[in-house]
Amino acid sequence: MKRKTDISPQEMTDRLQSGTLSRRQFQQMLAGAGIAMVATPVLSPSALAAPADQGTYFTWGGYDIPELFAPYIEQHGEAPNFAAFGGSEEGLTKLMGGYVVDVAHPCNAVLPRWVASGLLQPFDLSQLSNWDDVIPALKNLEGSVHDGGTYFAPMDWGQTSITYREDLFDLQGAEESWGMLWDERYAGQIGVIASAGDTWWCATIFAGVDFTEMTTDENFDKVAALLRQQRPLVRLYTDDVTTLEQALASGELVAAMTWNSSPVDLKRQDVPVRWANPKEGALTWVCGAVMHKDAPNPERAHDIIDSLISVDTGRFLIDEYGYGHSNSKSFDEVSEERLAELGLTRNPSEMLDAGKFQIPLDEEFTSRMNGEFEQIKAGF
Amino acid sequence: MTQTHDTLRGRLYAFFLRSEPVRGFALLSPTLLIMLAGMCVPFVILVAMSFWTQHVFEFDTTLSLTNYNEIVDKPMYRVLLTRSLAISGACTVATVLLAYPMAYYVAFHVHRHKMVWIVLMTLPFWSSYLLRVFAWKIILGYNGAINASFMGLGWLEKPLEFLLYSPTAVVITLTHAWAAFAILPIYVSLEKIDRSLLEAATDLGDGPVKRFIGVTLPLSLPGVIAASLLIFIPTVGDFVTPALVGGPDGAMIANLIQVQFARVNNWPMGAALSLAMMVIIAAISLLYIWTARRFTEYGR
Numbered sequence: 001m002k003r004k005t006d007i008s009p010q011e012m013t014d015r016l017q018s019g020t021l022s023r024r025q026f027q028q029m030l031a032g033a034g035i036a037m038v039a040t041p042v043l044s045p046s047a048l049a050a051p052a053d054q055g056t057y058f059t060w061g062g063y064d065i066p067e068l069f070a071p072y073i074e075q076h077g078e079a080p081n082f083a084a085f086g087g088s089e090e091g092l093t094k095l096m097g098g099y100v101v102d103v104a105h106p107c108n109a110v111l112p113r114w115v116a117s118g119l120l121q122p123f124d125l126s127q128l129s130n131w132d133d134v135i136p137a138l139k140n141l142e143g144s145v146h147d148g149g150t151y152f153a154p155m156d157w158g159q160t161s162i163t164y165r166e167d168l169f170d171l172q173g174a175e176e177s178w179g180m181l182w183d184e185r186y187a188g189q190i191g192v193i194a195s196a197g198d199t200w201w202c203a204t205i206f207a208g209v210d211f212t213e214m215t216t217d218e219n220f221d222k223v224a225a226l227l228r229q230q231r232p233l234v235r236l237y238t239d240d241v242t243t244l245e246q247a248l249a250s251g252e253l254v255a256a257m258t259w260n261s262s263p264v265d266l267k268r269q270d271v272p273v274r275w276a277n278p279k280e281g282a283l284t285w286v287c288g289a290v291m292h293k294d295a296p297n298p299e300r301a302h303d304i305i306d307s308l309i310s311v312d313t314g315r316f317l318i319d320e321y322g323y324g325h326s327n328s329k330s331f332d333e334v335s336e337e338r339l340a341e342l343g344l345t346r347n348p349s350e351m352l353d354a355g356k357f358q359i360p361l362d363e364e365f366t367s368r369m370n371g372e373f374e375q376i377k378a379g380f
Numbered sequence: 381m382t383q384t385h386d387t388l389r390g391r392l393y394a395f396f397l398r399s400e401p402v403r404g405f406a407l408l409s410p411t412l413l414i415m416l417a418g419m420c421v422p423f424v425i426l427v428a429m430s431f432w433t434q435h436v437f438e439f440d441t442t443l444s445l446t447n448y449n450e451i452v453d454k455p456m457y458r459v460l461l462t463r464s465l466a467i468s469g470a471c472t473v474a475t476v477l478l479a480y481p482m483a484y485y486v487a488f489h490v491h492r493h494k495m496v497w498i499v500l501m502t503l504p505f506w507s508s509y510l511l512r513v514f515a516w517k518i519i520l521g522y523n524g525a526i527n528a529s530f531m532g533l534g535w536l537e538k539p540l541e542f543l544l545y546s547p548t549a550v551v552i553t554l555t556h557a558w559a560a561f562a563i564l565p566i567y568v569s570l571e572k573i574d575r576s577l578l579e580a581a582t583d584l585g586d587g588p589v590k591r592f593i594g595v596t597l598p599l600s601l602p603g604v605i606a607a608s609l610l611i612f613i614p615t616v617g618d619f620v621t622p623a624l625v626g627g628p629d630g631a632m633i634a635n636l637i638q639v640q641f642a643r644v645n646n647w648p649m650g651a652a653l654s655l656a657m658m659v660i661i662a663a664i665s666l667l668y669i670w671t672a673r674r675f676t677e678y679g680r
Contacts, residue, residue, distance in 0.1 A: 090642040096437065117437065188541060195643065235545060237628055252522035252539075363436045370644045378631060380456040 055102035055300035056081040058091060060287075062241055062261065063105060067316050072307035080304050086239030087195035088114075089370060095119050100294050102301035105155070107287040109197065109358035111143035113366065114290060115151050121293040122149025127302035130309045133327045137349050138286055142360050154288040154326040155308045156317055157348050159355055160198045161282040163248060163263045164255035166272045176276040178206035180255050182226070187233045191244045191256030194237040196373035198283065202257060203227050205280050205356050215365045220372075227376045237377050248273060264322035264342065275343060284355035286348075288326065324348055430652035439648065447652035457636070457653065461660065464632040467547055467622075468615035471554040472608050478555065479562035479607065484596075487570035498567070502560045509557060513624050516553045520544040520625070545627025553621050558614075562607040569603025570596070598676065605672045609665055616661050633657055 057064070057080045064082035066073060073079055083101060085091035088110040095104065096117060106114050114120060125131050131153070138154035145151070162180055168189075169180065181190055181202075193199050203226045204211065209219045236247060236256075245262050247253040249271045256262075263275035276282075289305045291298070307313060314330020317323050322342045325331070331339070331346045345351050361369075396402055405412070431443040451457045486497045504512060519525045520543040527539040542548055573596060581591045619634035626632065633653065640650030 087643060089645065093642050093645045096645075231628065234628055235541075247522070250521070250523040367436055367645065371646065374636070374639050374644055375454075375456050377628060378456050378460060378636065379628065380454070380459070 053297075054078060054080045055295075055297045055304045056083060057103050057105070057304050058083045058085065058095075058099075058101040059105040060084065061086065061239070067320070068313045069304070069307045070312040070316075071310045072303050075303060076300070080300070087197050089195065089197060089366070092117065095292070100296065101292050102295040102297050103289050103291055103304045105287055105289060107197075107285045107358070108141045108143070108152075109201075109285065109360055110366075111141065111152055111290075112360045113363060115143050115146050116363075119293055120151050120290045121295070122146075122151050123153065123291060123305065124298075124302065125150060127299070128153065128306045128309070130306055130311075130327060133311075133329050134309055135326055135328050135348055138288075138326050141286060152288050152290055153305050153309055154286050155313075156288070156321075157284070157286040157324040157326070157352065158260040158322070159282040159284050159351075160193070160202060160257060160259055161278060162255055162276040163244075163258045163266065163273050164276060165248060165251065165253075166274050168251060168254040175279045176274075178202060178278045178280050180276065180278075181257060182206070182230055182233065183255075184233065186254050188235050189252070189254045190230075190233050191236040191238070191247055191253040192230070192234050193244075193257050194239045194377065196369050199227070199257065200369050200373055201283050201356075201358060203230070205278075205283060208280070211356060211359050215361065220365075220368070224372055224376065227373065231376055231379060260322040260342075264320070277343070280356075282355040283358065284352045285358045286326075286352070318342070318344065324351065426651045426654060429648050430655050432648040432651075434646045434648050437645075447649050448656070450649070451652060451656055457633075457656075460631065460633045460636050461657065463547070464616050464634070464657075465660070465664070467550050467630075467632060468554070468612050468618070470551045471558070471615050472612045474551060474555045475558050475562045475611050476566070476604055476607055479559055479566055480604070483563050483567035483570055483603075487567055487573075498564070501563050504556065505560050510620065512557055513553055513621055516549070516556065517544065517625055520549050520552065544625060545630065547626070547630045549625040549627070550618075550622050550630045550632070553625055554615050554618060557621070558611045561610045565606040565610065566600060566603040569600045569606075573599045601672065601676050605669070609668065612668075613661055613665060617657060 054076065059082065061084045064084050066079035069079045080102070083099075085094065088106045091104060091106065092110065092114055095101070096119070104114075134154060138157070139145075139150075141152065141154070143152065144154075162176070162178070164180060169186065171180075181192065183190075200223060201211075203223045204214050204219070207219070207222050207226050209222065213219055214223070235253060236243065238244060241258060241262055244253065244256045244258055245266055248256055248262070248266060249269065260275070263273050266273045289308050291301050291305070295301045309327050311327055311329050311333060314325035314327045315333040317325050318330060318334050319338065322344070324344055326348075328346075339345065396406070429439070430447055431445070433440045433442075433444060433446050482501060486494060486501070490497050517524075521527070522539050522541070522544065524544070526543060527536065530536040531539065577595055577599075578591060581595050586594060616632075617634045618632065619638055622630050622632040622635055623638075626635075634657075637650050637653045637657070640646045640653065
């Protein structure tokens with residue numbers, strides 16, 4: 001039954017003009033409009049930025065882009081939802097605090113810690129169509145396999161090293177070295193990653209301490225002293241690579257600790273930068289996907305992971321970002337010259353062995369290291 | 381008395397109508413519930429947690445003063461707290477000094493379209509806070525508006541580096557961001573001043589300066605006090621501004637609290653720091669109100 005107030009907008013304007021609409025009817029319509037506006041987001045979820053039925057991918061800032069999900073988008077029409085963390089440690093703390101996602105993106109050094117937290121579940125490998133193409137050497141990293149289940153799908157591998165301005169940083173004929181980030185000539189022009197997960201390790205390499213020895217008190221103090229010495233030279237501690245890149249581009253920084261993608265990005269913008277190959281060795285790592293034990297959407301979670309280890313994603317990651325990829329076929333899509341230009345090889349073992357490969361640390365030490373580094377950054 | 385008042389429901393209803401406090405609380409109840417669930421309960425948890433200690437992933441729930449002892453012992457906490465108070469103190473003074481003339485002008489010299497002026501003054505609030513911080517990053521940056529134009533004019537050889545990633549940058553950004561919070565209360569107290577008092581002062585021979593110091597300023601002090609508290613209290617705990625423009629030397633206590641809950645994963649320490657900050661801010665504010673009250677009473 002049509003009530004008196006149920007009238008179309010056309011009718012309404014007509015009746016408003018002719019004066020046949022009562023004040024009461026008009027007010028009812030206004031109230032209706034108000035409720036409709038409040039209710040809109042509830043009624044049409046498609047209007048919201050984050051579609052609820054897509055899987056959620058919890059990752060490093062910079063990896064939250066649809067380009068890594070071409071197969072997923074083809075299948076489901078749009079990219080997964082993204083959430084970003086500034087470092088593995090921060091990501092884990094958020095998950096421990098009860099944040100539930102489908103897939104997260106830790107790196108090998110913290111993998112056993114993540115698995116031990118009991119927040120992950122093993123994959124159903126039959127749902128990962130690209131699993132067989134994953135480079136075997138990357139499948140058996142410490143922590144990947146636990147009680148017969150596979151918890152970690154390696155995705156990207158690369159280095160933490162120094163990006164520096166060729167035109168502004170004068171090496172004076174010396175070899176490239178981690179010492180560039182401790183060079184007092186460039187006080188106030190050096191940028192460093194704010195997470196101990198990178199910086200503490202790089203300082204350990206510079207100190208000449210082997211990773212297997214880094215947890216002793218003596219070596220802890222040695223590395224901490226080096227980082228304290230660096231503090232007055234640092235203009236910027238940040239987890240945001242874009243901030244570092246912009247500061248390098250403007251000349252505000254002459255050298256910064258970055259990952260592989262920064263020099264590739266800056267060169268594309270014609271900024272004269274070089275990706276250092278420090279004589280002490282660069283820090284190397286493998287990162288990849290894990291699945292939350294309460295993943296609300298396990299099927300889409302597998303699709304996200306399968307997309308991450310696909311050739312499409314690999315080609316993009318190699319060519320555009322300069323990272324290595326875990327799918328051996330990805331490298332066939334990139335020319336030999338381009339690989340050489342990016343400083344990558346087809347065989348991850350070659351690169352991981354050439355640098356200093358991150359190893360998992362015990363939890364006591366990790367907490368101590370994180371606490372100490374915050375104190376150093378604050379100036380103490 | 382009618383029949384219904386004998387039933388329990390009826391009696392309750394009668395009590396409800398008769399008792400003013402009960403009606404008041406009933407009216408407040410939605411707000412009270414939200415306050416209870418959203419403020420009081422979390423606050424109690426925060427207080428309890430601050431006496432716990434963290435062991436890797438587990439909380440040790442035996443009560444201890446470990447966290448508070450550490451706050452007192454380690455110079456880092458003291459320095460960051462003092463720095464936070466200094467930065468927001470500087471920001472409060474700067475904001476009030478800059479806002480007062482604006483509010484004064486609108487209150488005394490604008491006679492038409494006052495509302496338009498007020499709206500224009502709150503214009504910065506129409507854009508997102510984060511956008512405003514980024515705008516300041518662009519203005520203060522190494523190749524930013526200030527450095528680029530000064531270098532273009534030949535006044536500078538090298539960009540001024542203290543502009544960005546420094547405590548100065550935090551003070552500048554906060555001052556701009558909180559301006560409207562100072563202008564409005566000061567404007568209201570200036571607007572309320574009885575103009576005949578000013579005329580009387582003039583008739584009795586006061587010049588403009590003496591009249592301002594003797595009449596206008598004391599009468600507008602309530603607005604100034606409100607504005608300073610309104611700015612000081614929230615800015616001490618500001619997190620995003622120092623994170624984006626502060627640099628290593630501009631970090632404030634809130635940044636340290638954030639890392640306790642994230643990277644460092646020591647929630648009890650974060651809780652203790654938050655409470656310490658709260659207590660110190662409360663103490664400073666009470667002291668300020670008390671002094672201000674004594675001062676304004678003398679003025680009368």
